[in-house]
Amino acid sequence: MTADGSAFLRLLQVMDRLRSPGGCPWDAEQTHASLVQYLIEETYETVDAVDSGDREALIEELGDVLLQVVFHARIGEESEQPWDLDDVARGITDKLIRRHPHVFGDAIVDSAAATEVNWQRIKNVEKQRASVVDGVPVSMPPLVQAAALMRRAGHGGVDHTLASAEARAAAEELLAKSDGDVGMALLSLIELAHERGTDADAQARAAVRQLRGTLESR
Numbered sequence: 001m002t003a004d005g006s007a008f009l010r011l012l013q014v015m016d017r018l019r020s021p022g023g024c025p026w027d028a029e030q031t032h033a034s035l036v037q038y039l040i041e042e043t044y045e046t047v048d049a050v051d052s053g054d055r056e057a058l059i060e061e062l063g064d065v066l067l068q069v070v071f072h073a074r075i076g077e078e079s080e081q082p083w084d085l086d087d088v089a090r091g092i093t094d095k096l097i098r099r100h101p102h103v104f105g106d107a108i109v110d111s112a113a114a115t116e117v118n119w120q121r122i123k124n125v126e127k128q129r130a131s132v133v134d135g136v137p138v139s140m141p142p143l144v145q146a147a148a149l150m151r152r153a154g155h156g157g158v159d160h161t162l163a164s165a166e167a168r169a170a171a172e173e174l175l176a177k178s179d180g181d182v183g184m185a186l187l188s189l190i191e192l193a194h195e196r197g198t199d200a201d202a203q204a205r206a207a208v209r210q211l212r213g214t215l216e217s218r
Contacts, residue, residue, distance in 0.1 A: 011066070012085070015074050032075060039068045098122060120155040131216050132156040138212075142204035143186075149211055158218050162211050 018027040042064040049057040073085040099119050101107035109115045129135060132152045136145060153160035163171070171185075178185040193200035 011070060015070050019074050030071065032072060035068060035071060042068055132158050133212050133215050142201065142208045146208050146211060149215060153215055158215060160215060162214055
């Protein structure tokens with residue numbers, strides 16, 4: 001089955017109608033900033049749909065995410081320096097071609113891991129980042145942010161070790177007692193923090209801030 005784009009064009013027409021004079025008052029007053037909360041919510045709902053394995057739910061939630069992209073692009077058309085969905089599509093298409101020289105050029109890679117390394121190398125050249133933490137949003141949830149920072153550090157050859165040897169040994173022991181289940185080991189720590197009246201999420205955010213600061217200096 002190959003999409004012919006007709007349903008997507010219909011979506012653009014509906015959005016134009018909603019946003020134009022005589023359309024929906026609520027849609028007409030939205031801004032990029034006011035829509036952020038919905039983009040975040042729809043993204044998490046899509047994650048839930050993926051985790052559930054529910055085909056229909058995933059189709060619906062991806063549609064909601066697509067709506068956010070189309071909505072932002074429609075608002076972009078009305079800005080002082082207009083841009084539209086074609087600009088968005090053109091940008092990501094050009095990026096994909098640049099970062100897949102083994103497909104669209106003459107570069108050679110022999111594995112998915114090598115592809116990822118090459119992608120990161122090209123990305124670093126494009127972004128010209130001063131630090132491995134540049135581009136990792138501070139607003140990310142702490143676990144997601146920590147993983148992103150460590151992954152970025154690994155690609156950049158930067159040591160991301162922060163915990164002491166004693167803390168790592170204790171973590172290894174806890175993981176072993178949880179039969180290698182990282183999720184249950186983390187849940188055990190959260191339960192312990194709760195029993196001690198400690199905000200585990202706040203502690204995690206503080207630790208990730210420390211990790212970010214350490215990586216910036218390395």
